[in-house]
Amino acid sequence: MTQIQVREAIEEDIHRIDELQKEAFPGDVLLMSSEEMLDRCQGIKSGALLVAIYEKKVVGYCVLTDRSYRPWTGWDFLAVDPSYTRLGIASKLTDQAFRSANRLFIRGFVRSKNSGALAHYRKWGFIQTGLKREFYSDGDDAIVLLGQRIMKPNIVNSLTSWLPKWFFQLKF
Numbered sequence: 001m002t003q004i005q006v007r008e009a010i011e012e013d014i015h016r017i018d019e020l021q022k023e024a025f026p027g028d029v030l031l032m033s034s035e036e037m038l039d040r041c042q043g044i045k046s047g048a049l050l051v052a053i054y055e056k057k058v059v060g061y062c063v064l065t066d067r068s069y070r071p072w073t074g075w076d077f078l079a080v081d082p083s084y085t086r087l088g089i090a091s092k093l094t095d096q097a098f099r100s101a102n103r104l105f106i107r108g109f110v111r112s113k114n115s116g117a118l119a120h121y122r123k124w125g126f127i128q129t130g131l132k133r134e135f136y137s138d139g140d141d142a143i144v145l146l147g148q149r150i151m152k153p154n155i156v157n158s159l160t161s162w163l164p165k166w167f168f169q170l171k172f
């Protein structure tokens with residue numbers, strides 16, 4: 001069986017990551033520039049840029065960012081080559097993301113209509129902590145998801161009950 005490997009991105013991966021992100025998120029104004037990817041590869045910009053390798057090819061990537069004054073690591077992007085979905089590639093990336101994240105939680109926004117991604121995150125224990133209405137330019141809502149790096153004891157539920165909702169919905 002072909003192994004899926006996950007590692008930090010290197011400069012040679014940038015072109016391929018750019019192809020993947022344009023295919024997965026067409027027209028998204030927040031896509032990473034090649035310069036930002038290079039900064040991440042070189043450790044100039046903090047946060048992880050992880051790639052998944054399958055059959056010697058980069059077939060998926062994800063981006064994690066630590067921003068100031070947040071208890072979470074931001075999950076900025078996750079995408080898998082459409083020819084290689086349902087092989088466990090996003091799962092491998094997610095597993096490594098939980099290991100690489102510097103903070104106790106990982107937080108991400110997912111389109112409310114993206115049932116595949118929502119199923120994936122829920123499988124990994126992410127829970128919905130908010131809803132940002134018409135967050136995307138086409139009017140789709142964003143589901144705010146929070147995952148816990150250390151799965152037990154489960155403190156996401158208790159945290160969400162005493163912190164205000166707006167806190168989890170901060171744009172970045």
Ligand SMILES: CC(C)(COP(=O)(O)OP(=O)(O)OC[C@H]1O[C@@H](n2cnc3c(N)ncnc32)[C@H](O)[C@@H]1OP(=O)(O)O)[C@@H](O)C(=O)NCCC(=O)NCCS
Binds near residue numbers: 024076085089
């Ligand atoms: C969503 C996405 C990342 C999933 O990648 P993947 O490598 O196929 O995911 P995995 O194979 O690891 O699947 C893990 C689980 O997620 C769920 N899942 C993934 N894709 C799904 C789909 N299309 N429909 C329903 N459930 C899905 C399943 O529970 C799956 O487990 P299973 O295969 O044992 O049933 C991929 O389809 C993708 O890149 N989509 C476009 C970009 C995107 O939407 N990114 C997320 C936005 S943040």
